[in-house]
Amino acid sequence: MSVEHGHVNVSDVDHRFEIGERLSVIPLHQGMTTNLHDQVYAVRNGQVEATWRVAGRGKIR
Numbered sequence: 001m002s003v004e005h006g007h008v009n010v011s012d013v014d015h016r017f018e019i020g021e022r023l024s025v026i027p028l029h030q031g032m033t034t035n036l037h038d039q040v041y042a043v044r045n046g047q048v049e050a051t052w053r054v055a056g057r058g059k060i061r
Helices: none
Strands: 039-044 047-053
Touching: none
Parallel strands: none
Antiparallel strands: 039 047
């Protein structure tokens, strides 16, 4: 993973991924784009458990 793009290398796995199949991606950090959103969703097992307001919304210039 990079900040702008995600690359998935499946050359060393036995599972064959199909188009449309869901993957879980865990980012290392939120980067510089979190402040561009009003809220962040906390999701567990496919269900939204919480919604957090982004206090720094629009604060970077």
